[in-house]
Amino acid sequence: MQKDKRCFGAGLLLLVATAALQVAARHITGFPTWYAHHVYPVLVGAIGRFFGIFPFSVVEIGIYLLLFYCIVYVARFWRKPWQLASRGVLLVGALLFAYTCNCGINYYAVSFSEYAGIGSDGYTKEDLVELCEYLVGKVNETATGESYGKKGGEGGKNSRIWREEATRAMEAASREWPGLGGFYPKPKEVSVSWILSVQQLCGIYSPFTIEANFNGDMPDYNIPHTLCHELSHLKGFMREDEANFIGYLACVGSKRQAFRYSGYLTGWVYAGNALAQADPERYWALSQRLCDQAKEDLQENNAFWGKYEGKVAKAANQVNDAYLKMNDQKDGVRSYGRMVDLMLGYFRDKLP
Numbered sequence: 001m002q003k004d005k006r007c008f009g010a011g012l013l014l015l016v017a018t019a020a021l022q023v024a025a026r027h028i029t030g031f032p033t034w035y036a037h038h039v040y041p042v043l044v045g046a047i048g049r050f051f052g053i054f055p056f057s058v059v060e061i062g063i064y065l066l067l068f069y070c071i072v073y074v075a076r077f078w079r080k081p082w083q084l085a086s087r088g089v090l091l092v093g094a095l096l097f098a099y100t101c102n103c104g105i106n107y108y109a110v111s112f113s114e115y116a117g118i119g120s121d122g123y124t125k126e127d128l129v130e131l132c133e134y135l136v137g138k139v140n141e142t143a144t145g146e147s148y149g150k151k152g153g154e155g156g157k158n159s160r161i162w163r164e165e166a167t168r169a170m171e172a173a174s175r176e177w178p179g180l181g182g183f184y185p186k187p188k189e190v191s192v193s194w195i196l197s198v199q200q201l202c203g204i205y206s207p208f209t210i211e212a213n214f215n216g217d218m219p220d221y222n223i224p225h226t227l228c229h230e231l232s233h234l235k236g237f238m239r240e241d242e243a244n245f246i247g248y249l250a251c252v253g254s255k256r257q258a259f260r261y262s263g264y265l266t267g268w269v270y271a272g273n274a275l276a277q278a279d280p281e282r283y284w285a286l287s288q289r290l291c292d293q294a295k296e297d298l299q300e301n302n303a304f305w306g307k308y309e310g311k312v313a314k315a316a317n318q319v320n321d322a323y324l325k326m327n328d329q330k331d332g333v334r335s336y337g338r339m340v341d342l343m344l345g346y347f348r349d350k351l352p
Contacts, residue, residue, distance in 0.1 A: 001082075008086035014093030018100045025105040032108035036236035037179070043102055044234050045183050048210035052185030057213050059206035060190045095208065103207035103238060112242040115179055119345040125278050128340070131347045132271050132282075136289050138252070138264040143293040146258040148220045159216075162258070163187050166227035169254040173246070176253075180235050180246065187227045189216035197308050202226040205233040219304055221297045224262035225251050241338035244270070248343065265294055267343055274340045 025032045051058045070091075077083050113119075148158050167184040174181035187203075188211055190196060196204065196215040203214035203226040212230035214223065229247035237243060244266075251263025268290075276283040290298075 004083050004086040007090045011086070011089035011091070011093035014097040015089070018093070018096045021100050021105060025100075025108040032105050033110045036106045036109035040102070040106060040236050041182055044210055047102070048185045048234060049183060051209040051211055055188075057188040057190050057206075057211060059209045059211055060192070060213065062209070099207045102210055103205070103233075106236045106238045109236055109238075111239060112177075112179070112237045112246060113342055113345070116177055117349075118342055119349065123341070123344045123348070127344055127348065128271065128275050128278060129282055129286075131344055132268065132275050132286050134347065135264055135268040135271055136286050139261065139268055139294050140289070140291040142257055142261040142264055143291050144257045144261050145293065146220075148216065148223050158258075159189070162224060162256075163189075163227065165254060165256050165259060166224065166231060166250075169224075169228055169250040169256075169259055170231050172255075173250040173253055177249075179237075180232070180250075182235065184231055184234060185211065187212040187214055187230055189214055193217040197304075200305060200308060203230040205230050210234060217304075219297060219301045220258075221262050221265050222301065224254075224256075224259040225266040228259075228263075241342065244339040245342040245346075248339070249346075265297065267339075268294075269298070270339050271343060 025035075073087070074084060146158065148162060163186045166187055170180055170184055190213050193215045194217070196202070196213075197217055201215060202218055202222055203212065205212060212227070212234060214226045214230060216223070218226075225244075225247045227247075228250040229243045232243045232246035232250075235246075237246060248263045248267050251259045251266070254260055254263075272283060272287065275286070
């Protein structure tokens with residue numbers, strides 16, 4: 001009974017600490033930005049570096065083991081509800097505290113666009129058309145048949161090379177934007193990518209182990225941008241639209257053609273979708289100018305994700321939408337689309 005009380009007390013203390021940090025992040029001006037730039041990097045350097053030693057996704061294996069342990073524990077002690085409740089409070093408290101320290105506070109920090117001085121409004125349809133024309137040209141210029149090739153053979157080397165290149169691309173981007181500097185663990189492919197596919201997820205950041213995980217089953221062109229997107233979260237930039245934009249910047253600045261192609265084609269998908277709503281005829285004309293490789297990759301991408309559409313994907317999208325709104329991204333899943341505004345700002349202000 002004494003041990004149960006200690007577990008319950010420790011869990012309650014963690015929940016109170018979590019609530020206090022969440023309130024501070026939402027209401028104390030400057031605290032989340034200070035935390036993201038001074039405390040969080042220390043956690044990345046310690047926790048992220050430690051779990052980065054392992055070649056597999058620690059959080060993925062940890063989730064499987066935790067679920068198994070919980071099932072066995074409940075089956076064994078179901079006659080002792082106080083013991084189960086005290087351990088449950090401790091587990092929930094520990095997970096929420098870790099999430100808040102390694103992720104939750106950062107949602108309220110100064111945005112990357114503000115940090116980098118990139119505007120995100122005041123653009124016309126002609127600005128969007130000009131951006132799309134630029135992206136189509138860059139897609140055709142960088143199109144490559146290079147494959148991720150995780151299944152072995154000569155192309156299998158790329159599974160390692162691409163993960164290494166993602167960290168190099170992010171480090172290179174930090175020379176223009178110092179906020180992206182610092183230690184990067186290599187991103188990790190989850191062993192059961194199907195779990196991400198049925199949720200329509202390209203990748204996921206683990207706040208419990210500070211790992212960047214990705215879906216290795218998705219079409220190749222998606223992978224480089226996803227690697228950089230997930231790594232951007234390890235610099236404290238949690239907003240999805242900005243992680244997409246940072247991934248774009250890192251990819252197009254890479255020395256590896258497959259990464260530049262991934263960045264430009266991903267940029268075209270977002271900007272093209274916006275143009276399709278604003279001016280369907282101009283969108284259609286521009287889409288026909290894409291090279292055959294890009295058209296094939298986009299068709300493969302649509303076919304791949306189409307296989308997983310259904311109730312699970314819909315439910316996962318609703319959960320993700322609620323999660324984003326809970327963390328101050330009021331547009332929910334639509335916040336992914338605001339990447340276009342950032343690309344327009346960068347295209348207008350930063351490119352010659």
